[in-house]
Amino acid sequence: MTRRIVVDTDTGIDDAHTLLYLAGRPDAEIVAVTSVYGNCEEPDAARNIGYVTRLLGLDVPIARGAARPLAGVASIAGHVHGKDGLGDLGYDRPMPEVASETAAELLVRLAAEHPGELDLLALGPLTNLAAALRLDPDLFTRYRSVVLMGGSGPYAPPGTLLMIDANVNNDPEAARAVFAAPRHRLVMVGVNVTGTTILDERAIAALRASPRATFATEILDAYLDFYQNEWGRRIIPLHDPLAAGILLDPGFATGWIDGPVNVRTDGFLSRARLMRTHDGLPPAFPYEAAPDTRVITSVDAPRFVADFVGVLTR
Template sequence: MTQVRRVVVDTDTGIDDAHTLLYLAGRPDAEIVAITSVFGNCVEEDSTRNIGYVRDLLGLDAPISRGAAAPLAGAPRIAGHVHGKDGLGDLGHDRPMPEVAAENAAETLVRLAAENPGELDLLALGPLTNLAAALRIDPELFTRYRSVVLMGGSGPYAPPGTLLMVDANIDNDPLAAAAVFAAPRNELVMVGVNVTGTTILDERAIGALRASGTPVARFATEILDAYLDFYQNEWGRRIIPLHDPLAAGVLLDPSFATAWQDGPVNVRGDGFLSRARLMRTHDGLPPAFPYEPAPDTRVITAVDAPRFVADFVEVLTR
């Protein structure tokens, strides 16, 4: 019998976040327990509206809590050029503000963990501001979740000459990310751009979604255009990486990950942007500079991208 993972989702609800909620809701081994909003792909208010819209489309009753509208320090940077100003491609969806909990996102994350110790998984899909705020309330918070899986980070240091996609979720609040990677935990899994950038929803897969008559697949493809407009400048093709959905896939089925390393992760800036890195070079050596000790994080370094993409399409067109 398949064990059902009870998942709390923290999300800056843009296009791939919406796809992730669709994917989780379609998997028989997942139950969405609660959803918390954060800024990032869109402003926090739109993130909350988008959560409500997708939740109602799916017929879910998961409660919603509003979270951080800005990072711990500085002003928010919003990715409207990627996801559309409203986060869902600016298609004019009617997105009324849903009923939300009286407590904020950080309080919700702490309460749920205290009420269900060792039973819930926390899936973080945006900047880690809510998680850092929750750690200020309960520094042992991550020891009360069965696992914490986050979409963010850049893996170990890449081979010389290799370029990576921007590590946006970390760069949007590096102080929060540093607090997360330093916190004690049961299991913290980093699904970074080093692997999500290889998990491509290509023309054939997008065509399969478009050809499906299900409301879920129809919505999934409706909101794709803004995302495709952005990523066509990366590869010259109208294809997209499945950033956030891959993190959900690894949470539910760890066998999607085919290689990983366990070790300390630090958040480091280069004067342009910040990344979360496993403190190892591509060949497993420590970096050539001092770094902060931290508890081990499981850093995914390779995935079975074709199998995950096939599963994603099958779930959304079921």
Template sequence: MTSRRAVVVDTDTGIDDALTLVYLAAVGGVDLVAITATHGNCSTADSAVNVGHVLGLCGLPDVPIHLGRPGPISGKPPRYSYHVHGHDGLGDLGVEKLPSTPSAEPAAEALVRIGREQPGEVDLLVLGAMSNLADAIAIDPLVLTRYRSIVVMGGSGPYQPAGTILEVDANVDADPQAAEIVFGAEHGNLVMVGVNVTTPAILDEQFLAAVAEQNGPVTSFCTAILSYYLDFYQEKWGRRICSAHDPLAAAILVHPSLVTRAADGPVNVRDDGYAVRARLMRTADLELPAFPLIETPDTHVVLDVDQAAFLTEFTAVLANADARLAAQ
């Protein structure tokens, strides 16, 4: 990376979101401009509290935090992933969280203002339900064109080979109408990092041991919340491992060269009666699907990444987060 990146993060701050914020704070070359809180892993209010705690731990208490919509734009009640992230979003550790005060400026207005003030200079990383982005588009339909890139952790990529089962597309399912607005809006560089590529990005026992070994304030926090996370995922995998969904999206924003294969095309939000997914309207061999699609501006959809390079760097950054942050 040859120049610094200014980044806004829109997040429903659960456990992997918190690890992502630590990564962005410690990786070097990233300036966090603002954080906007949304719903999903936990409530919007708890997400903002969790952001403040992580930023405080990382020595960044002055990064503004903006509260977003408390639920889907449809007005339906939000659904939270308490069983995965705990009722507070960070594993119900019972610790007193570092204090923070959200900005009086709502998330959607902040997203519009930052884009207008710094057109083409700021990247937007989207880690939760896309309600805040939909609200920003309602204010300014061209808001997404004003960001250098918009990297979305969400979607499911193209249709998969027959018999392939994908992880839940949680961030789209949390507010399908908002996702439809986002993928249908005008944009300059919208990147989908879907569960098709994030699920295989496995943080294994070696990663956990490397982070736990350092025993600093930040790494101890990461180890503690990961322990709760893995209590859930061990029932899925039979091992204490998890997928690095949000961290991989952040790493791709910082290091686009991690992407080894991608395709551009329209993304539609599809409901199969069980769950809702955002899909590149292509089959596994990148042919058109067997049914009519809705034409939208092309999204850059990630199909493969250099998983080994990602895991090597992410481990190095997280395991040495305290030293890296102290040196900045």
């Protein structure tokens, strides 16, 4: 079965990889793409959508979305993805032709026109989704599924540290609205699992050896420059691509828990967490009731990485 997917993206390096991956999967059809700030400023995200879709020969609606969170100021990850979001390699990125409606309006209209037929894949801060929920509070019940790259899973075992989840941390208010909304199915693919899905030296060499993966490997270096400080190796996690992979093939997920997700802050970072400890117990504090979210807790990382490399080199 072909999944028809609307992609909401802050088009940085792993977002571009995700669009390449979706376009290469025979069971995926990208039907529209919306831009949001995050990995880069929103105008750059829109330009990058245009660049990648032209590269792929895709003629799909593009709608521009939020340039800042619902409250506060945006934290732009130029130090990770390059100022332009694609590694500052000087690509010619004119602003593409965009829809007259906003990203939020497009998300609402497509769901109303095709109820139960489309999947929504959110790869950036959740500001556009929250804005769309203000227009249609039942929006998520009209999508076949909503899959988002964000969140931190259940509470980790004591002494365990997690990567920062920039997507939720960039707009906690929007994330709260998303996790509280009625839905048909909402799937959270968080840093607890994306951080384990590593494109290692061998996989990167396979990409570099393929003429079909030229663009994918050109934009890798800025990302590798950042992540070498995490592990001392020039390797990267496949954050956004894993969310797309699980949308298309739920079998990539080997463990999950259905339960309420809250957005909590420690005064420094905001995280979306399943309200369960690592051993399945409720947390030691009161929390807000919320509809069940499917929270991915483990994945078959080798199988997914092999599929990702195989798709991009075919």
